[in-house]
Amino acid sequence: MSVKSEPITINLGPQHPSTHGVFRMRVTFDGETIIDVEPIFGYLHRGSEKLAEERTYTQVVTLTDRMDYVSSMLNNQGYILALEELANIDPKPRGVWLRMIASELQRIASHLVAIGFLIQDLGAWGTPLTYSMREREKILQMFEMLCGARITNSYLRPGGVFMDAPLQFWESLNAFIEDFPSKVEELENLLTSNEIIFSRTKGVAVLTAEQAINASITGPILRSTGVDWDLRKTDPYDYYDQVEFDIPTHTAGDNYSRYLLRVQEMRESLRIVKQCVEKIEPGPVRPHHDEVPNLVRPPKGDCYTAIEGSKGELGFYLVSDGSISPYRWHVRSSSLINLTLLKDMLVGTLFGDLFVTFGSIDINMGEVDR
Amino acid sequence: MKNWNGITLAKEINSHLEKSVLDSNDNDVYVDPEKIYQVMKFLKETSGFSFDLLSSITAVDYYDHFEVVYHLKSLITLSKATIKAKVGYGRQDEPKIQSVYSLWKGADFQEREIYDLMGIKFEDHPNMKRILLWDGFPGHPLRKDFVTNDQSIVEDSKK
Numbered sequence: 001m002s003v004k005s006e007p008i009t010i011n012l013g014p015q016h017p018s019t020h021g022v023f024r025m026r027v028t029f030d031g032e033t034i035i036d037v038e039p040i041f042g043y044l045h046r047g048s049e050k051l052a053e054e055r056t057y058t059q060v061v062t063l064t065d066r067m068d069y070v071s072s073m074l075n076n077q078g079y080i081l082a083l084e085e086l087a088n089i090d091p092k093p094r095g096v097w098l099r100m101i102a103s104e105l106q107r108i109a110s111h112l113v114a115i116g117f118l119i120q121d122l123g124a125w126g127t128p129l130t131y132s133m134r135e136r137e138k139i140l141q142m143f144e145m146l147c148g149a150r151i152t153n154s155y156l157r158p159g160g161v162f163m164d165a166p167l168q169f170w171e172s173l174n175a176f177i178e179d180f181p182s183k184v185e186e187l188e189n190l191l192t193s194n195e196i197i198f199s200r201t202k203g204v205a206v207l208t209a210e211q212a213i214n215a216s217i218t219g220p221i222l223r224s225t226g227v228d229w230d231l232r233k234t235d236p237y238d239y240y241d242q243v244e245f246d247i248p249t250h251t252a253g254d255n256y257s258r259y260l261l262r263v264q265e266m267r268e269s270l271r272i273v274k275q276c277v278e279k280i281e282p283g284p285v286r287p288h289h290d291e292v293p294n295l296v297r298p299p300k301g302d303c304y305t306a307i308e309g310s311k312g313e314l315g316f317y318l319v320s321d322g323s324i325s326p327y328r329w330h331v332r333s334s335s336l337i338n339l340t341l342l343k344d345m346l347v348g349t350l351f352g353d354l355f356v357t358f359g360s361i362d363i364n365m366g367e368v369d370r
Numbered sequence: 371m372k373n374w375n376g377i378t379l380a381k382e383i384n385s386h387l388e389k390s391v392l393d394s395n396d397n398d399v400y401v402d403p404e405k406i407y408q409v410m411k412f413l414k415e416t417s418g419f420s421f422d423l424l425s426s427i428t429a430v431d432y433y434d435h436f437e438v439v440y441h442l443k444s445l446i447t448l449s450k451a452t453i454k455a456k457v458g459y460g461r462q463d464e465p466k467i468q469s470v471y472s473l474w475k476g477a478d479f480q481e482r483e484i485y486d487l488m489g490i491k492f493e494d495h496p497n498m499k500r501i502l503l504w505d506g507f508p509g510h511p512l513r514k515d516f517v518t519n520d521q522s523i524v525e526d527s528k529k
Binding site: 041042045047049050054213214215216217218227229234235302304306313315317319327328330332336337339340341369370 | 371422423424425426428430431439441445448450452474475476477478479480483487501502503504511512516518
């Protein structure tokens with residue numbers, strides 16, 4: 001016998017602790033089953049794209065920090081690559097290796113946040129989050145040595161990085177490379193074959209490859225559906241064609257595979273960092289003022305450059321009118337676009353799965369609203 | 371990844387869909403805004419192009435007209451292309467262009483964002499309303515003629 005119930009609509013957010021910022025959803029339930037989801041954005045909209053039009057090209061780097069504030073280095077990298085292409089700047093090799101080290105460390109930090117909060121959303125208060133935050137802290141301290149800031153780094157400059165890494169940084173980095181694999185294992189021992197995590201995440205919110213590609217979904221979510229699409233391999237930028245790494249993929253496309261994929265990607269990122277440390281050679285970290293002035297004036301034109309961010313394809317579209325500030329700056333935000341299928345993923349699942357699915361998509365409101 | 375040369379791509383499109391390309395250069399293809407949907411459908415469904423991933427849509431205000439910019443990628447042929455369409459000559463209040471939502475669902479939020487911030491309406495989009503700003507916000511802030519330090523917007527929103 002089935003019991004009919006009245007649909008009820010609930011507002012979740014914008015100040016709900018599990019929404020990872022100021023995200024708001026209007027969710028309609030039938031009993032405990034979700035029948036409709038309407039995401040509502042804009043609570044963190046600061047008009048970054050308009051602000052950039054009144055700043056110089058180098059000043060815009062600070063705006064990218066404040067977009068996805070758990071992966072600032074990656075945002076810096078994406079923007080600087082677009083600017084270098086637009087202004088025909090030739091980067092210095094040491095600067096490029098340094099920014100690859102920085103951005104791969106940032107990818108690890110971002111995935112640690114994603115995993116930590118995903119498990120937190122599952123109801124495992126404390127331990128896994130503390131473990132992942134402990135490792136992230138080490139990375140943030142290394143960033144502090146590099147540029148003096150932990151979150152809003154602004155470490156990259158056109159043609160390289162702001163300054164060379166101090167001796168202390170290399171010591172910490174070597175210790176981290178030594179230590180991190182055992183820490184990932186520790187985290188995995190707790191989570192990967194955990195019965196509760198199995199039953200809560202396996203087969204929940206399944207996406208197929210066709211659905212994901214059609215909705216422009218990229219990054220770990222696309223790779224969890226079995227597509228080996230990683231811009232570091234398919235469209236290499238910086239020196240990613242000179243390092244060896246694999247693209248982990250899964251075919252299930254559910255919440256569990258998205259979690260597992262991030263763990264594997266952290267190991268691959270560490271592999272890249274190791275190779276960068278071996279290949280880096282002494283030299284200048286950015287071009288001299290005479291080559292690239294502080295006020296960059298790219299020739300008239302436009303360019304679109306995309307990198308593999310921690311959450312997917314992070315694209316920057318820059319239009320120059322020949323002046324010292326961008327005529328138009330657009331960010332292809334992977335966080336926003338990865339939410340396109342939120343409704344399809346959630347409808348039919350239960351209330352308890354809502355935030356687990358949401359956590360496994362891994363968005364950052366700073367990048368969604370910009 | 372192969373980057374399609376705009377002139378070559380324009381020839382290919384024109385040979386199948388006559389007079390749909392207005393102009394082209396090394397990187398971009400300028401498509402007739404009236405025919406944008408047909409061109410996109412052709413690029414998505416014809417083998418050899420198979421642009422299955424709509425990377426990004428954005429728009430730029432050039433004072434006398436707007437430019438809608440599409441960045442397409444193909445996971446099958448490992449290639450990318452840039453398609454542009456010029457709309458809104460003569461600064462009408464609401465320039466219009468056909469939505470590509472029915473080809474790529476990924477256009478959903480991006481087209482809404484363009485409508486919100488740039489004021490270009492996408493026809494046949496199922497949910498064409500503001501996404502980042504609130505309903506009733508005066509104007510579209512990414513337009514070049516938008517007055518940025520207008521305090522009345524803040525005061526009106528408090529009412």
